[in-house]
Amino acid sequence: MYAYPRFFLYQEPFRQPLKTHHGTWRIREGIYVRLESESGEVGFGEIAPLPAFGSESIGTAWTFCATLPNTIIAETIAAIPDTLPACQFGLSQAWTQLTEFPHLQPETFLYCGLLPAGRDLLTVPQLAKPSYGAWKWKIAVLPHARELEIFQAWLGSLNPETPVKIRLDANGGLNLRTARAWLTLCDRLNSQFQQEQRYIAIEFLEQPLPPQDWVNLQALSNDFQTPIALDETVDSLTALENVMGLGWRGPVVIKPVLMGAWSRLNTVLPQYRSQIVLSSALEGAIGRWGILALAQELNLTRYALGLGVDPWRPVPVLNTKAELADFWKLAIQVFRHTS
Numbered sequence: 001m002y003a004y005p006r007f008f009l010y011q012e013p014f015r016q017p018l019k020t021h022h023g024t025w026r027i028r029e030g031i032y033v034r035l036e037s038e039s040g041e042v043g044f045g046e047i048a049p050l051p052a053f054g055s056e057s058i059g060t061a062w063t064f065c066a067t068l069p070n071t072i073i074a075e076t077i078a079a080i081p082d083t084l085p086a087c088q089f090g091l092s093q094a095w096t097q098l099t100e101f102p103h104l105q106p107e108t109f110l111y112c113g114l115l116p117a118g119r120d121l122l123t124v125p126q127l128a129k130p131s132y133g134a135w136k137w138k139i140a141v142l143p144h145a146r147e148l149e150i151f152q153a154w155l156g157s158l159n160p161e162t163p164v165k166i167r168l169d170a171n172g173g174l175n176l177r178t179a180r181a182w183l184t185l186c187d188r189l190n191s192q193f194q195q196e197q198r199y200i201a202i203e204f205l206e207q208p209l210p211p212q213d214w215v216n217l218q219a220l221s222n223d224f225q226t227p228i229a230l231d232e233t234v235d236s237l238t239a240l241e242n243v244m245g246l247g248w249r250g251p252v253v254i255k256p257v258l259m260g261a262w263s264r265l266n267t268v269l270p271q272y273r274s275q276i277v278l279s280s281a282l283e284g285a286i287g288r289w290g291i292l293a294l295a296q297e298l299n300l301t302r303y304a305l306g307l308g309v310d311p312w313r314p315v316p317v318l319n320t321k322a323e324l325a326d327f328w329k330l331a332i333q334v335f336r337h338t339s
């Protein structure tokens, strides 16, 4: 089988800037991919690189796409080097769709919502969203003491009847001292909530230390009750297999759009099913379709999916092939109108 590829480069501002330890992020860039096979079948994929998370840059991805031949075969995609994991994902997603197209049931999953960093946390009206099982707050954005204060003020304002799991994501921005201070607080709060029989818990602290600080990440996970989740440390399937080989038993955040070919994700990830927190990289609607398809394939039920990013990047939920095709057409039209 062979297929004709088409690519569409998008640049989309977030509805509001996203603040993390890496700084303020305002625009998401990516590439939508459309393949049409010799028999007229179509398949869609998304290339949504994030160099800060170990992938190629958008420029490198675009150059790669532009140099592909007008007709591609399975081997063309299998030969994409591991240095282009976002291209591997987007093209293999589109190729797979030519022959396989699962029906998604997005309503069967629990989601994790993203809360605004810093003082804006205190302006979030309420957390009661029935499909949301967890909420994430980005830390290591403001000075440590200030964030501890804001966090505790926010906890005090929560409705004691509302069940909630909380994820704290430092994006590698703490040091050993501040990480221990957060974990001491989290352990104390978790045992207090338990005593009070409240259905509230700090689910995990995500990537407290820089990605390479493996020894201390392991030490923290041994020294505290509150789990440590790895994110930036597991920025590729190879890195994932490394930490698993070294005995990591805690949660790992996986952003599929950054992690390579569909077929490889489908063979590697099932082994670690109980540890996987599947997560968005603020990709568009087509990449999101792929993440949901993977979540369904892996039957992930332990951790809420980190896809509740709609306050920053709301994307339509696409399900049928016709909906994906319409989305593609619309994206191209918008481009025509703005250029």
Ligand SMILES: O=C(O)CCC(=O)c1ccccc1C(=O)O
Residues within 6 Å of the ligand: 112, 113, 114, 136, 169, 171, 231, 253, 279, 280, 281, 282, 305, 306, 307, 308, 309
């Ligand atoms: O994982 C989630 O719940 C939301 C997604 C998220 O936090 C995120 C989104 C884009 C890039 C990096 C990250 C991250 O987890 O650090």
Ligand SMILES: [Mg+2]
Residues within 6 Å of the ligand: 169, 171, 206, 207, 231, 232, 253
């Ligand atoms: Mg993270």
